[in-house]
Amino acid sequence: MQQTQRIWYPLPFFLCHLFALLIYGSWLSEPTRALWNTLDSELFFLLNGLLANGDPWSTFWAAANTKAADIVTGLVMILFFFIFIFTGPKTLRIERLSMFGIMSGMILLSQDGGLVDLYSRIIAVVRPSPSLVLEPVYRLSELVPHIKAKDATYSSFPGDHGIVTMIWVGCIWFFASWRWGVAATLIGALILLPRMVAGAHWLSDNLVGSSLLALLMVAWILCTPLTYYLQRLGIWVLGFILPRSWGTTQQA
Secondary structure, three states: OOOOOOOOOHHHHHHHHHHHHHHHHHHHOOOHHHHHHHHHHHHHHHHHHHHHHOOOHHHHHHHOOOHHHHHHHHHHHHHHHHHHHHOOOHHHHHHHHHHHHHHHHHHHHOOOOOHHHHHHHHHOOOOOOHHHOOOOOOOHHHHOOOOOOOOOOOOOOOOHHHHHHHHHHHHHHHHOOHHHHHHHHHHHHHHHHHHHHHOOOOHHHHHHHHHHHHHHHHHHHHOOHHHHHHHHHHHHHHHHHOOHHHOOOOOO
16 A cells, blocks of 8 residues: 555454454464464475585575575565655655664664563464474574574564565555555565474464464554554654655644
8 A cells, every 4th residue: 555644544453353363363263273273284394305416505594594684575575665765756755764664763762672572472373493393493503504594483473584575565565555565575485484394483473473464553553543643753864964856744
């Protein structure tokens, strides 16, 4: 959805809650929970089975599951949003930069010590990763021991990596057009893939655990007057710093 100067977004607000309820409800209830479990297991064996081919695939996936790779994916997300900012009309750059600030704030709010801690205590789900539960499993830590790759965790739900990605995708859908949203969704899927190949996360860690928090944050931050006033504040502050020609014609 492309952002306009509106205060409330009641339909997206309702849909975010509806999707959150349906997704989380389907994971909690039988028989749909059984379907989630089957999907989790089958996808794990399919993706983790890629490591059976040995090098160079194992090295590639090990490198993709390092902290350095996380930094690279973070830079990709930033670059993507800045392409959105600077390929649009020049007069909208300050407005779109304020959108970037809101998205960055949401991601910071979701990190350890923020909403994710409260969220984890509320849902109270302690779940080991598939690499610690299922057999057979190809562990990157054994296949490529010289690379410190993340391939296991005793608390995989929700996926912390997935929360950041889901918030980023949600913000792109909200602030930009559907074409940008589709592109962000495809990139987001690629970003989440390495953790699932390594067995560090189940599919439902991301599609249920991560998306639930992301949907609620999008609903209560982006679809309410909070974002409207934060964006106006950002435009006002940036207007003193950046060129006047970057200013939006929709500040009134």
